[in-house]
């Protein structure tokens with residue numbers, strides 16, 4: 333593709349020395365780079381603890397396990413998301429209860445969540461779609477009144493904030509980040525949980541590493557059925573380099589998004605979702621709404637421009653059907669699945685590249701109307 337949808341912001345020369353240090357040390361896991369990555373991630377988010385994992389999926393699974401959510405429990409889950417958000421609830425033996433999007437936007441509709449609360453509801457797993465923060469004081473107060481644990485799927489939201497609170501830093505709501513290559517910061521694969529709660533962080537660390545606590549003498553004492561969800565030292569090296577440039581990475585993405593927003597605003601049939609005042613968006617993805625989205629994706633591909641859908645309406649995916657949903661049952665989310673279009677947003681994307689994408693979309697839409 334002449335213009336791919338994303339390119340990671342990490343260069344070999346920036347990490348070569350640290351990669352050599354790791355290899356020369358022979359410490360490939362559980363070493364100083366992981367500790368440093370966790371410390372700097374916690375500082376960047378503004379929390380006491382960051383517990384790195386192998387992905388956002390395992391981060392969310394770890395949180396649900398540490399919170400002892402399981403069979404007999406229901407978890408409210410944003411419907412418009414990547415399937416991992418619902419899958420982790422199923423993998424715990426609990427039931428995901430899917431919640432529609434707000435009208436016209438991508439974030440969770442709290443009124444719809446309210447309608448779906450039952451005596452079995454234990455938690456709300458809320459997604460920050462494309463780095464658009466969905467958490468708010470209102471949401472936390474609503475959840476507290478119903479004694480629900482709030483878990484933030486901040487997979488796409490490193491560097492985003494709302495009401496002056498960074499994603500992943502909302503009180504008593506563990507945040508789950510992804511470092512997949514399509515994210516703002518990437519470690520190849522990777523993730524993390526952020527929390528201010530010392531005890532919860534200790535539980536996460538225990539379960540992340542097989543449930544083994546320091547033993548009475550040598551070896552470990554296995555006190556819980558845990559997992560191996562540990563991030564490696566080489567991954568931590570990649571993450572650290574980008575974390576230290578996070579402000580610049582976000583500013584660059586925001587500048588590209590601003591150019592898109594200004595110029596796409598002139599094309600009537602392209603729907604824009606833009607940040608309300610007081611919000612900072614990381615723009616993990618730049619997503620617009622269009623009719624006949626699939627035809628536009630195909631036409632752009634023919635021009636060498638890679639695009640895709642925004643994300644999925646879980647209720648319309650075959651695997652969630654047996655939970656009692658039919659496509660369209662959650663109409664806002666279904667509409668977003670059908671009409672959302674992710675445009676390329678590359679590190680240091682040139683104005684010419686942005687304008688080429690916009691001109692191509694404009695020409696395709698114009699030709700289809702004619």
Ligand SMILES: Cc1ncc(COP(=O)(O)O)c(C=O)c1O
Pocket residue numbers: 386387388389390413414416417459460461485487488509510511512522523
């Ligand atoms: C909202 C959301 N949650 C979770 C995930 C899963 O992240 P990971 O690939 O790190 O497990 C993704 C991945 O795209 C996502 O977009």
